[in-house]
Amino acid sequence: MKSAVLQLPGLNRDRDMIAALTKISGKAPLTVWQTETEIPESVDLIVIPGGFSYGDYLRCGAIAARMPVMQAVKAAAERGTKVLGVCNGFQILVEAGMLPGALMRNASLKFVCKEIKLEVVNAETDFTRAYSKGQILRCPVAHHDGNYFADDKTLKRLEDNGQVVFRYAEGTNPNGSIHDIAGVINARGNVLGMMPHPENLIEAAHGGSDGRGLFASALDVIAA
Numbered sequence: 001m002k003s004a005v006l007q008l009p010g011l012n013r014d015r016d017m018i019a020a021l022t023k024i025s026g027k028a029p030l031t032v033w034q035t036e037t038e039i040p041e042s043v044d045l046i047v048i049p050g051g052f053s054y055g056d057y058l059r060c061g062a063i064a065a066r067m068p069v070m071q072a073v074k075a076a077a078e079r080g081t082k083v084l085g086v087c088n089g090f091q092i093l094v095e096a097g098m099l100p101g102a103l104m105r106n107a108s109l110k111f112v113c114k115e116i117k118l119e120v121v122n123a124e125t126d127f128t129r130a131y132s133k134g135q136i137l138r139c140p141v142a143h144h145d146g147n148y149f150a151d152d153k154t155l156k157r158l159e160d161n162g163q164v165v166f167r168y169a170e171g172t173n174p175n176g177s178i179h180d181i182a183g184v185i186n187a188r189g190n191v192l193g194m195m196p197h198p199e200n201l202i203e204a205a206h207g208g209s210d211g212r213g214l215f216a217s218a219l220d221v222i223a224a
């Protein structure tokens with residue numbers, strides 16, 4: 001399984017993401033710069049990491065979503081390639097129209113950097129097969145615009161179709177996100193966006209490895 005990581009000015013979690021993918025798959029991912037217009041068909045998983053692309057100007061992810069490379073990401077997703085967006089990556093996928101809803105300023109109006117508890121709501125996706133439904137994971141968050149919002153009709157569709165993949169476990173919602181939503185997937189099941197950072201909890205040195213299952217699932221390296 002071959003992976004690729006997008007690199008855009010202002011993203012700062014790309015190195016953590018590259019380290020996680022390399023450790024878990026045994027292969028370094030391809031890195032893809034903002035001006036690329038094609039992503040090789042041999043890539044099975046594209047990851048848009050977190051950070052502050054283009055200084056978070058206009059709205060988080062709004063400028064990145066309009067860069068040439070996102071046309072290539074869209075084309076790859078349309079041919080079935082898996083796409084994972086973490087934090088700013090999630091914001092970019094929403095701004096690009098690849099996932100529904102919006103990510104608004106945190107209800108506290110403050111940047112939140114802490115560990116939360118994450119409930120695996122749907123363990124039947126290509127990104128969550130290593131987990132079980134209802135499993136509670138430890139996971140860090142670090143953002144100021146993670147307050148997920150969607151209108152009632154969209155929310156009903158997301159809930160009914162199992163597209164809410166992760167929820168902040170009771171009492172740990174750090175941003176006021178509607179329905180405690182922490183991560184959503186598209187209807188086809190190949191584009192996942194999430195605010196928490198699983199790449200920062202993959203080995204003992206991180207203080208835990210609850211994030212590992214997400215990469216093991218997406219990279220198809222789940223231990224038997």
Ligand SMILES: NC(=O)CC[C@H](N)C(=O)O
Pocket residue numbers: 013049050051052053056060086087088089142143144145146
């Ligand atoms: N860690 C991140 O990716 C931060 C995302 C975004 N810039 C925010 O603060 O909301």
